[in-house]
Amino acid sequence: MSNFFEKIKKNPIIAAVNELDVLTEALNSPCESIFLLTGNIFNLKEIANKVKTKNKEIYIDIDSIDGFSKDTWGLEYIIKNIHPNGIITTKENLVWLSKDLGAFTILKLFILDSISLKKGIQSINTTRPHAVEIFPGIMPKITKMIFSETNIPIITSGLIIKMEDVKESLNAGAIAVSTNNKSLWHMT
Template sequence: MMNPLIDSLNKNPIIAAVKELDKLDIALNSPCENIFLLSGNIFNLKEISLRVKLRNKGLYILADSIDGFSKDTWGLEYIIKNIELDGIITRKSNLIKLCKDMGVFTIQRMLIHNSKELNEGLASIKSLRPNVINICPGIMPRIIDKVYLETMIPIVASGLIEDREDIELALTSGAKGIASTTINTWFNY
């Protein structure tokens, strides 16, 4: 069974990743159907969520980067119960488990700098089975292919993706979507 994120990526594989809140309006006006929110705080998260939902876009919040929240289960529970969102992105295994226990769509972020991080990430993913994997940096076609073949979980590539060639390479390597903070990427694919 498909999920709303994967369904929308079949139509448009580009996700607007918003790291600077002054770029939110550009993301809201972009053709992207989904937004990965990479910043925010306890005071503006509800307003951001409302603005995204009014545009009928999916909202996936990187819990690890929200200011004013403890990066533990209490902070995550608060976000889930009080903010309208479509899913949580996190690197933390305990938060992935909590989200899954609460029935929340999960995107497990893998920051891969070396083979040790790759192997640890794969072990965690195989154990936790998130809904989607977010591989960073997203310009590693061989790693994207390896992770997908070992897990069979949809992948979103992000980080260091600068142009159409990077997008094509990630998508042909098995990524289902691309999350980018580069505004030109949102409009030119």
């Protein structure tokens, strides 16, 4: 299983890589974990190997990878052949399957309004992922609420612009912050 919790204790900022041209910068940053939000069937193994060579962990956002069907077969292929440290997904069925396959699993939630908040909390309580990534990440009150109602570790993401946003998220109870803001990758 993943060393996710150990890695984020060292550095709670996670490099979110949504373009391959920033992968090298993420690998050279102090970030211990990388959330991969790009890639395809042809380059995914090479990317994962580069990340692991740098002694960093890679968590693949299965919903963002091109060339794989977003179903059980694509997920199983990635887990068994790419060997990421974990899987990120918005799909409940893929959370279940990831866990069944022994993968560290992060449920990604977009909190747009009170309805999506309620449904998100229900989804967390039903699937019981290892962690939850919530968007946008600049909602300390919501971070506290989700954690208090689920007792699942929270990662905040989206609209994390300044170090102040990171600190507010962590002070609200988030265990980590995922950001594609490269300047924040170097601030620990």
